[in-house]
Amino acid sequence: MRFRIRPVDTTFYDLFTEAASHLVTGARLLAEMLAEGADQIDVAKRMREAEHAADETTHAIVRRVNSVFVTPFDREDIYSLGSGLDDIMDLMDEVVDMILVYEVKVLPSDLSDQVEVLQRCAELTAAAMPNLQSMKSLQEFWIEVNRLENEGDRNHRRILATIFSGEFKAVEVLKLKDIVEALESAIDGFERVANIVEQIALKES
């Protein structure tokens, strides 16, 4: 009897890269949604499509982690990373959805600062995913995402102060607060993803 060495499955790196690329799309659609004169119904439709595509990638990750014999890192970490990425997509989709359903009249202009933070987080994450294979340059990734999350936190506090300044009616405050908090949760989601990546890298080192 001979033990054959089973090659480590590389599909996971591709799937994580795919998942993160949906987030790049999502963040771009968010920026479009906030742009003056945007066709909001069309943007929402495309966001829904991106969210469905992201769902499929997540399902592919879950199916694979449940069916393969050897995984490149702990099954639970794969699962956490997959659902961590998926949660961000759901939050982005929710923001677009709320802008439509709530029929928000005026969006504070500093919302676009948060969307910019999201776009940079998404791009960094998409660039980092392929590096999970070599475990290289990951530290720069999580340090930068943590820095961006701090920036997002400061933006968030400033935006909340604007919303509660007395300038907006109570019902508008209620709507805006939901939207602003979903944006912040999405940024927090990237920090969570970066922490999972950090933990994976630490275990491997």
Next chain:
Amino acid sequence: MRFRIRPVDTTFYDLFTEAASHLVTGARLLAEMLAEGADQIDVAKRMREAEHAADETTHAIVRRVNSVFVTPFDREDIYSLGSGLDDIMDLMDEVVDMILVYEVKVLPSDLSDQVEVLQRCAELTAAAMPNLQSMKSLQEFWIEVNRLENEGDRNHRRILATIFSGEFKAVEVLKLKDIVEALESAIDGFERVANIVEQIALKES
């Protein structure tokens, strides 16, 4: 020395079925709560009792998973399923509680659509739990729960649009939004339970 085969513990199927049957009770009490002329204080009292009964079932599951040597499927899946069912009960209890504590004046009539979705989810789940033993008919279960969750999602968006239409005062909007969101979270909870069941079934297949 001889290895004896330890029979797999079947108590878990009974406990999960019991947990899901509390949810059938909870969903029925929610429907009662919304019915015209309901004795809301009495319904809330019975909901609290149902919630306590559900807590005891959950504790029995946790105690059992921590004390037995052989479990019918992964310990963490048993734990997830148990706490997933328990979370739904907490949310149903919360809805009844909020209606009382907030002294909500007028409830939008389409809330009952969401409660109907919840009742169907609860019944499907209670019917599916015994099938965890044979692993039969589970696919129909999770497909149907996912379909119901999509229906609930559409209801939710419609109800939010109603609440924010300008017809309600800001403080009432605040109350209703909380209630409506807890209903939706409860429906999401069933989807999460269905996903856990799917994952258990996939591992066994």
Next chain:
Amino acid sequence: MRFRIRPVDTTFYDLFTEAASHLVTGARLLAEMLAEGADQIDVAKRMREAEHAADETTHAIVRRVNSVFVTPFDREDIYSLGSGLDDIMDLMDEVVDMILVYEVKVLPSDLSDQVEVLQRCAELTAAAMPNLQSMKSLQEFWIEVNRLENEGDRNHRRILATIFSGEFKAVEVLKLKDIVEALESAIDGFERVANIVEQIALKES
């Protein structure tokens, strides 16, 4: 060949005790924040420092659990307990932050009942952490924390009724509700920690 018995790492007990002591500090700062004539900006600054210190303790726990070979109890339980304690600190910090950022005018006086519950939970938890080593007196701990959580729950309902009584303007209701809910989540966080401790003790017994 000889098996050497590796001594169980006791650092974890110290780290958990340290984490809980940050919560004692946090709860005390919350009480200061609510006191008449408080220098809120200074309290917020000290809360931020306490929160950073707590973060460092959490990171030390995570690093240790990922690097040592033998842990005194299941790795995932260590991780849950560490992040459970950290979540409470985040919520306390959030409360102080919201009071500042929202520029809340009037805080209902019964908020201090909740802060008192938090202080007692924090002290009990700090006293219980060293007992994880001997596994003694832990039952009294989780029973008492569960009792306090019930007390907090009754306070919470009473405070919500006050907030929604019509005495406060809609925007103030919105602010207060957030603050009150974060306080309740912090108390729930202690119950979650007590449940994790119970589960660890049950596994060891």
